[in-house]
Amino acid sequence: MFAEENGLHGDPRIKAISDAIRVVPHFPKPGIMFQDITTLLLDPKAFRYTVDIFVDRYRDKNISVVAGVEARGFMFGPPIALAIGAKFVPLRKPRKLPGEVISEAYVLEYGTDCLEMHVGAVQPGESVLIVDDLVATGGTLSAAIRLLERVGAEVVECACVIGLPLVKGNWRLNGVPLYVLVEPRLDDLNMMLEQHLDDGYI
């Protein structure tokens, strides 16, 4: 669900967050309007608002683990974890985590990739929040959910700063609710939709 439709309608913080995100056209390839959150991190007030909105939502939900997806999930996840007193668990690309890991593969446009988590980081029965900067197709987040469910944890919600409008109307991933602060500000929404349709993102 979008924050605006879920209790934060008219909240000026949402606009401040949206305005702080920079759109970089044709990155990483032609047709993609890249949603760049680094400009949000350069705005201490807007970054603070982002963390506060998530913390307000999750502080009373008995969440014991915040899992962040490499690498931009590492920027948003830890401040949330610290504020709610939860563990932070990094979900990483292959071969980055030392020691024993479990892996989950997921499908990309061409080929597959893999997400890894440390064995023993999350215990059965723990309540988990997954955090990333943006959700597009949901492929990465779905892999993250599978990883956590494999160790017997319960994923309470996935939280992202930005959600493509394509996920509107599909607010659950593998049955797990998705909470998003803002839509992308696109200069050319149609161009982006066409690109994603061609690539099979929908």
Next chain:
Amino acid sequence: MNTLKIFNSDIIILKPKRYLHSANFFINPLKSPAHSFLSNCQKKQSISSHMAAAAAAGDRISRITSAIRVIPDFPKPGILFQDITTLLLDPVAFKDTIDLFVERYKDKDISVVAGVEARGFIFGPPIALALGAKFVPMRKPKKLPGPVISEEYTLEYGTDKIEMHVGAVEAGDRALVIDDLIATGGTLCAAISLLERVGSHVVECACVIELPELKGRDRLGDKPLFVLVSSS
């Protein structure tokens, strides 16, 4: 671990392998025997609060040190990898880590916290938020969209590069560089170089862990380094 009780606070005496690095004080139990405090009542008040503060910081460092896991032969044989993910699984120790950095830098007018990919992204943003500073990610090549500046640095075999966004840091910004660990100092030197090239002043480099045998501190030259845990 041995403990020395002074005024009902525990001072943890760390084994020689891991010792406290702190800008404010260094606990050396051999130089501050308990009886000299007990014998002077006038000094007792200020010393006890100082010792209590020292004890509190000592407890935090001790907990942080214990929370770090060492993994042998990763990423290759002979390397003892310092794994901070177990620190992140201890909310008290993780919070203490951030607090120790924030306490040090809160009155130093830091306007930028630069974090080195990827573990610097875990420690940098909470520090930046607490200081009201910008957070700037320093990334591996081709990750940052839009115009970037790059700095190459040497590895054991070959070279690597880190990048920073053009315009993220401005001339006159006062910067802190954060990473989880300093080894040879190559990456940190590259980060410092990027920040200085755009005219900012690098106030200090801050890491959770230092591997002193790799002499990263020397490689940083005149740039100050602050670490919480030194691991030989």
